[in-house]
Amino acid sequence: MAVKSRPRQALAVATALGLALTAAACGGGDDNSSAGTGDCSTYDAYKHDGTEVSIYASIRDTEADLLEESWSEFSECTGITINYEGSGEFEAQLQVRVDGGNAPDIAFIPQPGLIKRFADSGKLKAVSADTKTQAEANYSADWLKYATVNGQLYGAPFGSNVKSFVWYSPKTFTEKGYKVPTTWDEMIALSDQIAGTGEKPWCAGIESGDATGWPATDWLEDVMLRTQTPEVYDQWVNHEIPFNDPKIAEALDRAGTILKNDKYVNGGYGDSKSISTTAFQEGGLPILEDKCTLHRQASFYANQWPEGTKVAEDGDVYAFYFPAIDAAGGKPVLGAGEFTVAFADRPEVQAVQTYLASGEHANTRAKLGNWVSANKKLDINNVQNPIDKLSVGILQDASTVFRFDGSDLMPASVGTGTFWKGMVDWINGGKDTAGTLKYIEDSWPK
Amino acid sequence: MNFDLADQADKFVMLLGGLIAFVVLVGGLLLVLDVIPTKLAERREARLAAAAEAGAPIPAGAARGREGWLAFGFLAPALLLLSIGLIFPAIRTTILSFMNGNSTEWVGFDNYTWMFGQPDIQNVLLNTLVWVLVVPALAATIGLLYAIMVDKARGEAVAKALIFLPMAISFVGASIIWKFVYAYRSGEQDQIGLLNQIVVWFGGEPKQWLLEEGFKLNTLLLIVIMIWIQAGFAMVILSAAIKAIPAEIVEAARIDGTNAWQMFWRITLPAIRPALIVVVVTITIATLKVFDIVRTMTNGNYDTSVIANEMYNQSFRYGETGHGSALAVFLFVLVIPIVIFQIRNIRKQRSEA
Numbered sequence: 001m002a003v004k005s006r007p008r009q010a011l012a013v014a015t016a017l018g019l020a021l022t023a024a025a026c027g028g029g030d031d032n033s034s035a036g037t038g039d040c041s042t043y044d045a046y047k048h049d050g051t052e053v054s055i056y057a058s059i060r061d062t063e064a065d066l067l068e069e070s071w072s073e074f075s076e077c078t079g080i081t082i083n084y085e086g087s088g089e090f091e092a093q094l095q096v097r098v099d100g101g102n103a104p105d106i107a108f109i110p111q112p113g114l115i116k117r118f119a120d121s122g123k124l125k126a127v128s129a130d131t132k133t134q135a136e137a138n139y140s141a142d143w144l145k146y147a148t149v150n151g152q153l154y155g156a157p158f159g160s161n162v163k164s165f166v167w168y169s170p171k172t173f174t175e176k177g178y179k180v181p182t183t184w185d186e187m188i189a190l191s192d193q194i195a196g197t198g199e200k201p202w203c204a205g206i207e208s209g210d211a212t213g214w215p216a217t218d219w220l221e222d223v224m225l226r227t228q229t230p231e232v233y234d235q236w237v238n239h240e241i242p243f244n245d246p247k248i249a250e251a252l253d254r255a256g257t258i259l260k261n262d263k264y265v266n267g268g269y270g271d272s273k274s275i276s277t278t279a280f281q282e283g284g285l286p287i288l289e290d291k292c293t294l295h296r297q298a299s300f301y302a303n304q305w306p307e308g309t310k311v312a313e314d315g316d317v318y319a320f321y322f323p324a325i326d327a328a329g330g331k332p333v334l335g336a337g338e339f340t341v342a343f344a345d346r347p348e349v350q351a352v353q354t355y356l357a358s359g360e361h362a363n364t365r366a367k368l369g370n371w372v373s374a375n376k377k378l379d380i381n382n383v384q385n386p387i388d389k390l391s392v393g394i395l396q397d398a399s400t401v402f403r404f405d406g407s408d409l410m411p412a413s414v415g416t417g418t419f420w421k422g423m424v425d426w427i428n429g430g431k432d433t434a435g436t437l438k439y440i441e442d443s444w445p446k
Numbered sequence: 447m448n449f450d451l452a453d454q455a456d457k458f459v460m461l462l463g464g465l466i467a468f469v470v471l472v473g474g475l476l477l478v479l480d481v482i483p484t485k486l487a488e489r490r491e492a493r494l495a496a497a498a499e500a501g502a503p504i505p506a507g508a509a510r511g512r513e514g515w516l517a518f519g520f521l522a523p524a525l526l527l528l529s530i531g532l533i534f535p536a537i538r539t540t541i542l543s544f545m546n547g548n549s550t551e552w553v554g555f556d557n558y559t560w561m562f563g564q565p566d567i568q569n570v571l572l573n574t575l576v577w578v579l580v581v582p583a584l585a586a587t588i589g590l591l592y593a594i595m596v597d598k599a600r601g602e603a604v605a606k607a608l609i610f611l612p613m614a615i616s617f618v619g620a621s622i623i624w625k626f627v628y629a630y631r632s633g634e635q636d637q638i639g640l641l642n643q644i645v646v647w648f649g650g651e652p653k654q655w656l657l658e659e660g661f662k663l664n665t666l667l668l669i670v671i672m673i674w675i676q677a678g679f680a681m682v683i684l685s686a687a688i689k690a691i692p693a694e695i696v697e698a699a700r701i702d703g704t705n706a707w708q709m710f711w712r713i714t715l716p717a718i719r720p721a722l723i724v725v726v727v728t729i730t731i732a733t734l735k736v737f738d739i740v741r742t743m744t745n746g747n748y749d750t751s752v753i754a755n756e757m758y759n760q761s762f763r764y765g766e767t768g769h770g771s772a773l774a775v776f777l778f779v780l781v782i783p784i785v786i787f788q789i790r791n792i793r794k795q796r797s798e799a
Contacts, residue, residue: 092762117765121548210745210763270632270654276747277630277654413547413764418566424747428657439566445547445766 040077045130046355048348049079055352056097056104057338058090059159063370070365074355080348091416098123103343106353108158110338111408112146113415118341119149125342126152128350134357138375146404147339156357159365160337160374162391163218163298163405164225165319167284170312172293184226184325187294188257191264194293200267202258203292204275205283206427213420215280216427217407218334219259219296224251225332226325230401237406239444243414244437252426252433259427267292276427287317296322298336299372299391312386319387321394329401333394336405337374374402411445418443479520486516536778543771557772567773570751573665577736577752580666582729585673586722589680594714597688606685610678617675617738624671625743628655659749668750671739676732680725687721688714720795727788734780753777 059067064086075082085104087093091114097103103123109115118124127135135144135156147155166187173180178194181187194201206215224233228247235241236248258264265272268286281304284295288309295301299319302311310316324332340356342349355361359377366373369384372391380396383389394400407415418440426436546553561567596605612620629639633651637643642652656664691714699713715722737754744750746759753773761770 095762095765114765117548121550210741212745212747270630273654273657274630274632277657411765413760413766417759417764421747428748430659430748443564443566 042360043074043077043355046074046078046080046351048351051079051346051348052081052083053106053346053349053352054083054085054104055106055108056085056087056090056094057108058086058088058110059108059338060086060088066368066370067365070361070368071352071355073364074361078351080352082352091412098343105344105346105349106340106342106356108338109155109341110336111412111415112339112404113409113412115147115154115339115341116149117412118343119152119154123343124154125345126154127156127342127353128345131156131350131354131357134354138357138359138362138377140374140376142402143337143374146409147341155339155341156353157374158338158340158356160335160372160391160395161299162372162394163334163336164222164322164332164394165297165299165301165387166322167287167295167297167301167317167319168293169287169290169316170314170318171316172287172290178293180320181323183323183327187323191258191294195263199293200263200265200291201293202264203267203269203284203286203295204259204265205269205278205280206275206424207277207279211416211420212276213422213424214407214416215283215297216259216275216423217419218298218405219255220248220252220423221403221406222296222322222332222334223255224248224406225334225401225403227251227254229329230332230403233403233406237409239410243441243444244434248437249433252437256426256433273428276424284317299387302385302387303370319390331394331397331399332401332403334403334405335374335395336408414440414444482516486513539771539774539778542767543775544768545771546768547766549767553768557768558776560769561772561776567756569749570746570753570756573662573750574734574752576662576665577669577672577733578730580669581672581676581733582726584669585676585729586680586684586726588673588677589682589725590684590722592677593681593685593688594710597685606681609681612675613678615675617671617736618742620671620675621739621742624674628667630654656744656750657748664744664748665750668739668743671743672733672736676729680729683721683725684718687718691717720791723788723791727784730784731781734777 057064064084068082068084071082074080091111094104094107094109094114098118109118115124132153135153139157143157144153147153147157168180172178178190179186181190191201204215206213208214221233224236224247227250228236232241232247236243236245241247259275260272262271266274266278268289268291269275269278280297284297284301284304285306286292287295288306301319305311305317312318321331321333324330340353342353359375362371362373362375362378363382365371366378366382366384366388370388371383372388372395374395376396378392378396380389380392383392395402407419409415410419422431422436422440425431425439426433431439542549543557544552544554546556561571592605592609596602599605615623626638627640628642629637630642630652631637631639633646637646637652639652639655641655645652655667658664658667695713695717696709699709704712735754736752737758740746740750740752740755741758746752746755751759754777757770757773757777759770760766760773
């Protein structure tokens with residue numbers, strides 16, 4: 001669930017980092033901008049003096065400030081004023097704005113399912129030839145597929161995140177002599193070892209306001225990629241096999257061996273039921289108090305650690321790759337990201353869309369910190385923090401079998417509706433595996 | 447984050463501009479509303495006086511006709527805004543409820559059969575029914591008992607203020623307060639929720655209240671919040687009605703030797719019946735529309751959803767406009783009989799008076 005992936009509050013780390021970087025950027029800004037003003041020629045192709053482009057997205061606070069900074073030079077050189085607006089109610093409000101004839105020029109949509117809906121209803125403009133060239137040069141066909149509806153490309157991928165991570169504390173691991181597991185069996189053995197000491201090995205939290213349940217869907221998707229082939233995953237997401245197929249039941253049951261095991265969860269919060277009422281932002285925090293050891297959550301969880309927490313391989317917290325069950329099947333990775341789609345096709349809008357798909361923008365943005373993208377031109381040396389470096393490394397690794405967050409690909413009434421709700425009921429014990437999957441299957445739009 | 451006042455100057459200028467525009471517009475409107483009728487009245491009186499002097503019959507129709515136009519002139523903006531903001535959307539919603547999710551095809555009554563066919567939505571309807579049955583009844587009863595108990599008691603004003611206070615809090619604010627009341631921490635930790643702390647004091651195990659679906663316990667716990675807010679409203683209206691009962695009637699009853707019980711059933715209750723109906727009807731309509739509480743507390747998870755919440759989710763989050771519209775229309779249909787009942791009641795009272 002990519003939307004919620006953007007941290008809702010500018011939490012300590014992000015803020016501190018952001019401020020520091022902003023300050024740094026300002027400090028070094030003189031030579032930067034003088035170099036920039038001297039070198040506006042890079043942007044010659046995009047020039048549209050005195051025009052305005054509005055952008056609407058779910059990215060807010062510090063990250064929004066960084067975004068605006070990332071295109072400030074572009075804006076100055078080309079004369080295109082970019083009006084950015086971020087909203088916490090992005091999905092619902094975008095629909096309202098589009099219906100009301102007040103659509104933004106560009107939106108960053110994190111759900112391919114939503115892109116399809118807008119494209120099908122004829123509201124979106126297909127990308128210009130320039131954007132298409134840029135997008136095809138910089139992103140893999142896998143990524144472009146998600147923004148392609150009926151053979152038309154509607155947007156370029158933008159920021160991304162990697163979900164297949166397990167957060168842990170390197171300090172605790174050294175103290176207690178635990179080893180970072182590299183296979184599923186090792187991970188379960190480690191969990192049993194920790195549970196044997198009377199401690200709960202895992203933490204989890206799936207409460208997220210009106211999006212409650214999304215972290216649990218990520219669990220199921222991540223496990224699906226490990227128990228099944230990527231092809232089966234695609235069939236599942238596209239509803240070519242029913243939602244309550246035995247293969248999905250098997251994956252959900254496997255996720256249940258961790259999530260519904262009272263010996264394993266929920267460190268610091270209570271029994272396994274407490275997962276559904278624990279805010280996802282707080283889900284992993286007991287790691288810092290040694291109340292649990294492992295927390296499966298995406299790369300963006302880096303922003304949730306309190307101020308002063310060192311996120312690094314030798315720091316207070318870090319993450320390891322959520323191991324595969326059978327290493328022979330490659331390295332399955334679940335991820336998500338947003339796409340830049342346009343509701344208008346004025347030349348300046350197309351220019352901005354093209355620029356956002358370019359390698360220049362990806363690198364400019366990455367230098368400011370807190371940024372991961374699947375852009376092939378992104379130089380990993382420009383990526384700032386260790387967890388982002390790890391994510392970019394995984395995304396650029398050729399052995400990676402990448403799949404997009406399934407719930408974002410499904411129709412909204414399932415992907416952001418019954419799937420979330422069903423998972424909440426499942427965690428809660430309100431419905432068993434079969435009942436949950438049947439409930440979701442029955443709700444699939446005909 | 448730093449907040450530089452100077453940077454925001456343009457926003458303040460805009461705010462000031464807005465305020466001035468508001469004052470000019472409203473002031474101007476009030477002026478017009480005040481001046482024109484006065485002027486017209488003056489002219490009519492002058493005309494009447496002139497007519498009386500001349501001994502001619504008074505032309506009744508002419509003045510009234512002009513006033514009718516004037517009245518229409520003043521009503522027109524309101525009517526226009528009403529039709530834009532209320533009537534047109536109502537018609538559109540009704541039309542959309544017969545169309546599919548993205549409003550491209552007609553589907554007949556499919557959305558309505560979906561509504562009554564889905565176990566999920568059936569549960570939503572059942573929850574709404576529980577809300578509508580429990581909230582008005584309890585809120586009105588509590589308000590009434592409280593009004594009678596504090597009536598003429600010492601410290602009446604303070605006692606009334608205490609129960610009226612929750613009315614001043616928004617539904618979302620109230621929900622957040624109650625979220626803390628129901629908050630859960632596992633047994634070995636310190637409780638931060640009031641309810642669980644009480645349970646622990648009595649030696650019980652803390653419970654995750656909002657997850658308890660048995661006997662609709664979690665829905666009932668949400669209902670408590672609504673009652674907490676609405677009881678104050680009921681109390682104020684009913685208290686005013688009780689105070690308005692003519693003293694002679696009460697005195698006559700006393701002389702006739704009624705006890706407190708008879709006094710309540712035979713005198714107080716019949717006398718405040720109109721106020722009681724207003725209270726129950728108002729709270730019923732508010733309850734049917736309840737949205738904020740459910741959305742803030744559980745967002746409809748754990749089988750606690752109600753029609754308004756489901757309608758929002760279907761329309762705006764799931765993109766199933768047809769489903770959402772059907773729910774909206776159903777809600778509208780539920781409210782209509784209550785409104786008709788209320789209008790008939792008011793008419794009856796008027797004709798009696």
